[in-house]
Amino acid sequence: MRERTPTLTASEAVPGIARYDNGAIVFHWTMAVLIVAVGVLGLLHDSWPKGTSAFWINIHALVGLTVWVLVIARFSWRLSHQVPALPPGSGEFSRRFSRPVHLLMYLLIFITPVLGIITFIWHGRVFDFGLFRVDFGVPRNRAVFHPTEDIHGYLAYALFTLIGIHVLAALWHQFYRRDRILERMWPGGRRPRVTPNKAGQA
Ligand code: HEM
Numbered sequence: 001m002r003e004r005t006p007t008l009t010a011s012e013a014v015p016g017i018a019r020y021d022n023g024a025i026v027f028h029w030t031m032a033v034l035i036v037a038v039g040v041l042g043l044l045h046d047s048w049p050k051g052t053s054a055f056w057i058n059i060h061a062l063v064g065l066t067v068w069v070l071v072i073a074r075f076s077w078r079l080s081h082q083v084p085a086l087p088p089g090s091g092e093f094s095r096r097f098s099r100p101v102h103l104l105m106y107l108l109i110f111i112t113p114v115l116g117i118i119t120f121i122w123h124g125r126v127f128d129f130g131l132f133r134v135d136f137g138v139p140r141n142r143a144v145f146h147p148t149e150d151i152h153g154y155l156a157y158a159l160f161t162l163i164g165i166h167v168l169a170a171l172w173h174q175f176y177r178r179d180r181i182l183e184r185m186w187p188g189g190r191r192p193r194v195t196p197n198k199a200g201q202a
Protein backbone atom coordinates (compact mmCIF):
# COMPACT_ATOMS: atom_id res chain seq x y z
CA MET A 1 0.00 0.00 0.00
CA ARG A 2 1.32 3.49 -0.90
CA GLU A 3 2.05 5.82 2.01
CA ARG A 4 0.03 9.05 2.01
CA THR A 5 1.99 12.32 2.14
CA PRO A 6 0.87 14.17 5.29
CA THR A 7 -0.78 17.56 4.73
CA LEU A 8 1.25 20.33 6.35
CA THR A 9 -0.14 23.57 7.76
CA ALA A 10 1.51 26.77 6.58
CA SER A 11 3.49 27.22 9.78
CA GLU A 12 4.80 23.65 9.68
CA ALA A 13 5.59 23.83 5.99
CA VAL A 14 7.64 26.99 6.23
CA PRO A 15 10.18 27.32 8.99
CA GLY A 16 10.12 30.93 10.13
CA ILE A 17 7.56 33.64 10.59
CA ALA A 18 5.12 35.55 8.43
CA ARG A 19 6.62 38.96 7.65
CA TYR A 20 5.26 42.26 6.40
CA ASP A 21 5.89 42.72 2.68
CA ASN A 22 8.73 44.95 1.47
CA GLY A 23 6.42 47.86 0.64
CA ALA A 24 5.00 47.93 4.19
CA ILE A 25 8.53 47.73 5.64
CA VAL A 26 9.78 50.65 3.51
CA PHE A 27 6.70 52.71 4.48
CA HIS A 28 7.13 51.87 8.19
CA TRP A 29 10.80 52.83 8.51
CA THR A 30 10.59 55.89 6.25
CA MET A 31 7.67 57.20 8.27
CA ALA A 32 9.38 56.35 11.57
CA VAL A 33 12.48 58.40 10.62
CA LEU A 34 10.40 61.34 9.36
CA ILE A 35 8.15 61.35 12.43
CA VAL A 36 11.15 61.44 14.74
CA ALA A 37 12.56 64.32 12.64
CA VAL A 38 9.31 66.31 12.60
CA GLY A 39 8.80 65.68 16.32
CA VAL A 40 12.29 66.90 17.23
CA LEU A 41 11.85 69.98 15.01
CA GLY A 42 8.48 70.64 16.72
CA LEU A 43 9.93 70.33 20.22
CA LEU A 44 12.71 72.77 19.28
CA HIS A 45 10.33 75.52 18.07
CA ASP A 46 11.04 77.77 21.03
CA SER A 47 14.80 77.19 20.96
CA TRP A 48 15.82 78.40 17.49
CA PRO A 49 18.11 81.46 17.33
CA LYS A 50 16.22 84.73 16.82
CA GLY A 51 15.37 85.38 13.15
CA THR A 52 15.61 81.70 12.10
CA SER A 53 12.41 80.34 13.64
CA ALA A 54 10.24 81.05 10.53
CA PHE A 55 12.74 79.01 8.47
CA TRP A 56 12.62 76.06 10.89
CA ILE A 57 8.83 76.17 11.27
CA ASN A 58 8.64 75.97 7.46
CA ILE A 59 11.00 72.94 7.47
CA HIS A 60 8.86 71.36 10.22
CA ALA A 61 5.74 72.00 8.13
CA LEU A 62 7.27 70.49 4.94
CA VAL A 63 8.47 67.35 6.73
CA GLY A 64 5.07 67.14 8.45
CA LEU A 65 3.28 67.43 5.10
CA THR A 66 5.45 64.60 3.74
CA VAL A 67 4.46 62.43 6.72
CA TRP A 68 0.81 63.30 6.08
CA VAL A 69 0.96 62.29 2.39
CA LEU A 70 2.84 59.09 3.32
CA VAL A 71 0.34 58.04 5.99
CA ILE A 72 -2.54 58.46 3.53
CA ALA A 73 -0.62 56.36 0.97
CA ARG A 74 0.38 53.81 3.63
CA PHE A 75 -3.14 53.42 4.94
CA SER A 76 -4.57 52.99 1.42
CA TRP A 77 -1.88 50.36 0.82
CA ARG A 78 -2.79 48.64 4.08
CA LEU A 79 -6.44 48.41 3.09
CA SER A 80 -5.50 46.51 -0.07
CA HIS A 81 -2.74 44.30 1.45
CA GLN A 82 -3.17 41.64 4.10
CA VAL A 83 -1.39 42.00 7.41
CA PRO A 84 0.60 38.84 8.23
CA ALA A 85 -0.86 36.69 10.98
CA LEU A 86 0.83 36.99 14.38
CA PRO A 87 3.14 34.08 15.28
CA PRO A 88 1.28 31.21 17.02
CA GLY A 89 3.08 31.88 20.33
CA SER A 90 1.99 35.51 20.73
CA GLY A 91 -0.26 36.13 23.70
CA GLU A 92 -3.94 37.04 23.93
CA PHE A 93 -3.11 40.65 24.93
CA SER A 94 -1.09 41.20 21.71
CA ARG A 95 -3.80 39.60 19.60
CA ARG A 96 -6.44 41.89 21.05
CA PHE A 97 -4.59 45.18 21.29
CA SER A 98 -1.87 45.38 18.63
CA ARG A 99 -4.25 46.19 15.74
CA PRO A 100 -6.30 48.85 17.60
CA VAL A 101 -3.08 50.53 18.83
CA HIS A 102 -1.66 50.54 15.28
CA LEU A 103 -4.90 52.02 13.96
CA LEU A 104 -4.85 54.70 16.67
CA MET A 105 -1.29 55.57 15.64
CA TYR A 106 -2.40 55.93 12.01
CA LEU A 107 -5.27 58.16 13.13
CA LEU A 108 -2.95 60.41 15.15
CA ILE A 109 -0.38 60.55 12.33
CA PHE A 110 -3.21 61.72 10.06
CA ILE A 111 -4.98 64.20 12.36
CA THR A 112 -1.93 65.88 13.99
CA PRO A 113 -0.73 67.41 10.68
CA VAL A 114 -4.28 68.63 9.92
CA LEU A 115 -4.17 70.78 13.08
CA GLY A 116 -0.61 71.82 12.16
CA ILE A 117 -1.73 72.93 8.70
CA ILE A 118 -4.60 75.02 10.16
CA THR A 119 -2.21 76.58 12.69
CA PHE A 120 0.34 77.36 10.00
CA ILE A 121 -2.13 78.94 7.57
CA TRP A 122 -4.09 80.95 10.17
CA HIS A 123 -0.80 82.22 11.53
CA GLY A 124 -0.47 83.96 8.13
CA ARG A 125 2.55 81.79 7.22
CA VAL A 126 3.50 80.86 3.63
CA PHE A 127 4.66 77.38 2.62
CA ASP A 128 8.09 77.74 1.00
CA PHE A 129 8.93 74.66 -1.09
CA GLY A 130 12.20 76.16 -2.33
CA LEU A 131 11.25 76.28 -6.02
CA PHE A 132 7.83 77.80 -5.35
CA ARG A 133 5.75 79.23 -2.52
CA VAL A 134 2.14 78.54 -1.56
CA ASP A 135 0.36 81.47 0.06
CA PHE A 136 -3.26 80.95 1.09
CA GLY A 137 -3.55 84.69 1.76
CA VAL A 138 -5.29 84.06 5.09
CA PRO A 139 -4.84 86.96 7.54
CA ARG A 140 -3.19 86.09 10.86
CA ASN A 141 -6.00 85.14 13.28
CA ARG A 142 -5.03 84.45 16.85
CA ALA A 143 -8.52 83.21 17.77
CA VAL A 144 -7.98 80.31 15.33
CA PHE A 145 -4.29 79.49 15.53
CA HIS A 146 -3.95 79.74 19.31
CA PRO A 147 -6.28 76.84 20.21
CA THR A 148 -5.29 74.77 17.16
CA GLU A 149 -1.59 75.16 18.05
CA ASP A 150 -2.34 73.83 21.55
CA ILE A 151 -4.38 70.91 20.20
CA HIS A 152 -1.66 70.16 17.62
CA GLY A 153 0.87 69.97 20.47
CA TYR A 154 -1.36 67.74 22.65
CA LEU A 155 -1.98 65.36 19.73
CA ALA A 156 1.75 65.24 19.00
CA TYR A 157 2.48 64.37 22.65
CA ALA A 158 -0.21 61.66 22.56
CA LEU A 159 1.44 60.27 19.41
CA PHE A 160 4.90 60.33 21.03
CA THR A 161 3.50 58.44 24.06
CA LEU A 162 1.92 55.80 21.85
CA ILE A 163 5.12 55.45 19.81
CA GLY A 164 7.12 55.04 23.04
CA ILE A 165 4.79 52.23 24.17
CA HIS A 166 4.92 50.71 20.67
CA VAL A 167 8.74 50.66 20.59
CA LEU A 168 8.98 49.21 24.12
CA ALA A 169 6.42 46.55 23.17
CA ALA A 170 8.41 45.63 20.02
CA LEU A 171 11.63 45.32 22.05
CA TRP A 172 9.89 43.37 24.81
CA HIS A 173 8.51 40.91 22.27
CA GLN A 174 11.84 40.49 20.56
CA PHE A 175 14.16 40.21 23.55
CA TYR A 176 11.96 38.99 26.43
CA ARG A 177 9.21 36.93 24.86
CA ARG A 178 11.45 36.03 21.92
CA ASP A 179 8.45 35.53 19.62
CA ARG A 180 10.30 37.28 16.73
CA ILE A 181 7.73 40.05 16.27
CA LEU A 182 10.44 42.58 15.42
CA GLU A 183 11.65 40.38 12.55
CA ARG A 184 8.24 40.80 10.91
CA MET A 185 9.04 44.45 10.30
CA TRP A 186 12.84 44.27 10.02
CA PRO A 187 14.29 45.23 6.60
CA GLY A 188 16.31 42.70 4.64
CA GLY A 189 15.35 39.57 6.56
CA ARG A 190 14.34 36.25 5.05
CA ARG A 191 10.79 36.34 3.81
CA PRO A 192 9.15 32.92 4.10
CA ARG A 193 6.03 32.55 1.98
CA VAL A 194 3.33 32.05 4.59
CA THR A 195 -0.26 32.59 3.59
CA PRO A 196 -1.77 35.10 6.02
CA ASN A 197 -4.83 33.80 7.81
CA LYS A 198 -8.04 35.65 8.59
CA ALA A 199 -6.98 36.39 12.18
CA GLY A 200 -4.17 38.52 10.90
CA GLN A 201 -6.16 40.70 8.54
CA ALA A 202 -6.57 44.44 9.01
C1 HEM B 1 3.05 64.03 12.47
C2 HEM B 1 3.40 65.26 12.13
C3 HEM B 1 3.72 66.37 13.12
C4 HEM B 1 4.19 66.29 14.40
C5 HEM B 1 4.55 65.05 15.21
C6 HEM B 1 4.31 67.65 14.89
C7 HEM B 1 4.76 67.99 16.14
C8 HEM B 1 4.80 69.29 16.65
C9 HEM B 1 5.21 69.65 17.98
C10 HEM B 1 5.70 68.67 19.05
C11 HEM B 1 5.08 70.99 18.10
C12 HEM B 1 5.39 71.84 19.35
C13 HEM B 1 4.16 71.90 20.20
C14 HEM B 1 4.41 72.65 21.48
O1 HEM B 1 5.35 73.45 21.55
O2 HEM B 1 3.63 72.43 22.41
C15 HEM B 1 4.58 71.50 16.85
C16 HEM B 1 4.30 72.81 16.57
C17 HEM B 1 3.87 73.28 15.37
N1 HEM B 1 3.65 72.53 14.24
FE1 HEM B 1 3.80 70.54 14.06
N2 HEM B 1 3.90 68.50 13.90
C18 HEM B 1 3.54 67.76 12.80
C19 HEM B 1 3.09 68.21 11.58
C20 HEM B 1 2.92 69.56 11.27
C21 HEM B 1 2.47 70.08 9.99
C22 HEM B 1 2.10 69.24 8.77
C23 HEM B 1 2.42 71.44 10.11
C24 HEM B 1 2.02 72.49 9.10
C25 HEM B 1 1.85 72.28 7.82
C26 HEM B 1 2.84 71.77 11.45
C27 HEM B 1 2.90 73.06 11.95
C28 HEM B 1 3.22 73.39 13.23
C29 HEM B 1 3.17 74.76 13.74
C30 HEM B 1 2.75 76.00 12.94
C31 HEM B 1 3.56 74.68 15.07
C32 HEM B 1 3.67 75.85 16.05
C33 HEM B 1 4.96 76.51 15.84
C34 HEM B 1 5.04 77.83 16.57
O3 HEM B 1 4.56 78.81 16.00
O4 HEM B 1 5.58 77.85 17.70
N3 HEM B 1 3.14 70.61 12.14
N4 HEM B 1 4.43 70.43 15.98
Ligand code: HEM
Binds near residue numbers: 028036102105181182
Ligand atom coordinates in the same frame (compact mmCIF):
# COMPACT_ATOMS: atom_id res chain seq x y z
C1 HEM C 1 7.98 56.98 14.78
C2 HEM C 1 8.12 55.72 15.03
C3 HEM C 1 7.15 54.61 14.66
C4 HEM C 1 5.86 54.62 14.21
C5 HEM C 1 4.99 55.83 13.92
C6 HEM C 1 5.45 53.24 14.03
C7 HEM C 1 4.19 52.83 13.59
C8 HEM C 1 3.82 51.53 13.34
C9 HEM C 1 2.56 51.12 12.81
C10 HEM C 1 1.40 52.07 12.47
C11 HEM C 1 2.58 49.78 12.69
C12 HEM C 1 1.46 48.89 12.16
C13 HEM C 1 1.77 48.45 10.77
C14 HEM C 1 0.53 47.87 10.13
O1 HEM C 1 0.07 46.80 10.54
O2 HEM C 1 0.01 48.53 9.22
C15 HEM C 1 3.86 49.31 13.14
C16 HEM C 1 4.29 48.01 13.17
C17 HEM C 1 5.45 47.60 13.75
N1 HEM C 1 6.45 48.40 14.28
FE1 HEM C 1 6.46 50.40 14.34
N2 HEM C 1 6.48 52.41 14.39
C18 HEM C 1 7.53 53.22 14.77
C19 HEM C 1 8.77 52.80 15.21
C20 HEM C 1 9.11 51.51 15.44
C21 HEM C 1 10.36 51.05 16.03
C22 HEM C 1 11.51 51.98 16.47
C23 HEM C 1 10.29 49.70 16.09
C24 HEM C 1 11.31 48.74 16.64
C25 HEM C 1 11.96 48.89 17.75
C26 HEM C 1 9.02 49.29 15.54
C27 HEM C 1 8.59 48.00 15.40
C28 HEM C 1 7.44 47.60 14.78
C29 HEM C 1 7.07 46.21 14.57
C30 HEM C 1 7.88 44.99 14.99
C31 HEM C 1 5.83 46.21 13.92
C32 HEM C 1 5.01 44.98 13.51
C33 HEM C 1 4.11 44.62 14.67
C34 HEM C 1 3.32 43.37 14.35
O3 HEM C 1 3.91 42.43 13.84
O4 HEM C 1 2.12 43.35 14.61
N3 HEM C 1 8.32 50.41 15.16
N4 HEM C 1 4.60 50.42 13.54
